[in-house]
Amino acid sequence: MEADDFTLMEQVRRGSPGAFETLVERYQRRLYRLACGYLHNHEDALDAVQEAFVKIYLARQSYRPSAHPFTWASRILANRCIDQIRHRRVRPEQSLDEAQETRQGRGPLPLPSSEESAQTRQERRELRSVLQGAIDTLPPRQREIFMLRHFGEMRLEEIATALGCALGTVKSSLHRAAAAIRDHLARTDPALRSPKGESS
Amino acid sequence: MSLLYYGVLVPADKAGLLRHLDSCGSCGLEWDAIRRCLDAATPETVFPREAEVDWREFTRVAVARARAAEAARPATAVASGRGRFSLPWGATFPVPARMALLAAAAVAAVILWNTGLRPGGAPGGGPASPDSGVGGQPLASLLESAHAMQDRLARRGAARYLRDSRALLVNLVGPGAPCRRAGGQYDITLEKEKSRQLLRRMNLYEGGLGALEDQRLSTLVRQLESVLMQVAALDDCASARQIHDLREQIETRQILLRIDLVTREMEGRADVV
Numbered sequence: 001m002e003a004d005d006f007t008l009m010e011q012v013r014r015g016s017p018g019a020f021e022t023l024v025e026r027y028q029r030r031l032y033r034l035a036c037g038y039l040h041n042h043e044d045a046l047d048a049v050q051e052a053f054v055k056i057y058l059a060r061q062s063y064r065p066s067a068h069p070f071t072w073a074s075r076i077l078a079n080r081c082i083d084q085i086r087h088r089r090v091r092p093e094q095s096l097d098e099a100q101e102t103r104q105g106r107g108p109l110p111l112p113s114s115e116e117s118a119q120t121r122q123e124r125r126e127l128r129s130v131l132q133g134a135i136d137t138l139p140p141r142q143r144e145i146f147m148l149r150h151f152g153e154m155r156l157e158e159i160a161t162a163l164g165c166a167l168g169t170v171k172s173s174l175h176r177a178a179a180a181i182r183d184h185l186a187r188t189d190p191a192l193r194s195p196k197g198e199s200s
Numbered sequence: 201m202s203l204l205y206y207g208v209l210v211p212a213d214k215a216g217l218l219r220h221l222d223s224c225g226s227c228g229l230e231w232d233a234i235r236r237c238l239d240a241a242t243p244e245t246v247f248p249r250e251a252e253v254d255w256r257e258f259t260r261v262a263v264a265r266a267r268a269a270e271a272a273r274p275a276t277a278v279a280s281g282r283g284r285f286s287l288p289w290g291a292t293f294p295v296p297a298r299m300a301l302l303a304a305a306a307v308a309a310v311i312l313w314n315t316g317l318r319p320g321g322a323p324g325g326g327p328a329s330p331d332s333g334v335g336g337q338p339l340a341s342l343l344e345s346a347h348a349m350q351d352r353l354a355r356r357g358a359a360r361y362l363r364d365s366r367a368l369l370v371n372l373v374g375p376g377a378p379c380r381r382a383g384g385q386y387d388i389t390l391e392k393e394k395s396r397q398l399l400r401r402m403n404l405y406e407g408g409l410g411a412l413e414d415q416r417l418s419t420l421v422r423q424l425e426s427v428l429m430q431v432a433a434l435d436d437c438a439s440a441r442q443i444h445d446l447r448e449q450i451e452t453r454q455i456l457l458r459i460d461l462v463t464r465e466m467e468g469r470a471d472v473v
Contacts, residue, residue, distance in 0.1 A: 024259045033247055
């Protein structure tokens with residue numbers, strides 16, 4: 001039977017063989033999505049997640065079971081991402097590889113499957129662009145809460161603990177975020193309008 | 201309704217809301233709209249490049265890096281915290297202690313100077329005026345000189361560190377030594393050991409590098425650390441694929457070119473300061 005997150009983290013602390021690998025496998029994708037939400041860059045997000053795992057491993061003895069392991073891991077990642085964002089702000093022109101990474105971001109897209117029509121691909125690209133635009137327009141706190149819940153799959157209580165705010169604040173922020181995304185999409189993407197909107 | 205979507209309503213509230221949605225047309229449409237939008241925001245749609253990642257390899261590298269970081273840590277655990285600086289003999293002090301040390305050194309210099317130890321000065325010479333500092337130099341100027349010297353030493357240390365790292369990376373990029381043992385293609389025993397040494401040195405320098413407040417240097421050092429950790433985590437006999445991946449990282453990020461640029465800048469500024 002698969003160990004729950006708390007048991008797994010305890011095994012990581014004790015140094016059980018394979019425990020850290022399992023933790024990485026279990027969390028890596030969710031952490032990657034959170035990192036993308038902060039950094040908006042695929043390569044930077046992968047780097048940030050790698051570095052967060054190094055920090056998690058080095059700091060495993062300081063983990064206390066009062067917080068869910070993913071909550072704890074996501075705070076380590078968030079701090080890493082915030083540091084990186086600060087660095088960008090301090091010296092935005094500094095990085096030679098930023099240009100490189102931007103170029104990579106515009107690199108060739110993965111080859112589409114032969115069954116997928118050009119129209120479907122175009123629709124998916126548009127939907128992605130609209131969704132990313134909608135998420136980007138959220139205020140930082142709302143965006144963070146939305147990302148943690150929607151893509152990090154964290155419970156609201158865990159989000160409140162992780163962000164140090166009241167559960168009510170998390171609920172209201174999530175509600176506002178969802179409403180804002182709905183409004184943004186309804187304005188920009190006809191396919192996602194309500195049935196009433198479609199008929200009109 | 202978003203709370204209903206995320207399944208976080210208590211059962212009584214959920215049942216009440218569902219009843220209302222059944223009976224209220226406009227709320228029903230609103231619920232449909234929210235559900236469609238949130239359903240559309242799937243990871244595959246919002247993070248399309250997630251599918252490009254080889255997550256098994258990612259796990260392997262993350263675990264190897266974590267273990268390498270721990271392996272590099274014990275010797276320098278004391279000196280590895282941020283906000284610390286190291287003296288050449290390895291002792292470390294937190295940043296506030298650095299200021300206190302500098303101030304104490306300056307005060308001691310003033311006292312020694314005014315009690316007749318001034319080179320060429322008259323023994324037992326009269327005390328200097330309270331605001332004059334040493335030899336007529338104000339205290340602020342003394343502290344400034346001490347800072348400048350520290351800055352210059354840190355820049356020279358950084359330049360030396362980058363030069364040594366560059367030599368290692370050039371070895372990796374160049375033709376590798378064949379491995380005699382089975383299971384690998386390139387013998388990287390020396391490179392691994394050198395990487396560990398460089399990681400330990402970086403931990404010692406960390407406070408000094410932070411004090412330089414040079415973002416380009418710290419970004420480069422961070423990326424260098426990532427490569428060094430990966431090298432330190434490899435087996436003594438690495439596969440061609442592993443070496444290829446490292447080379448690709450070094451080339452993609454133009455690490456060698458950037459080391460050259462930053463080293464030159466560090467050396468130039470170390471001479472000027």
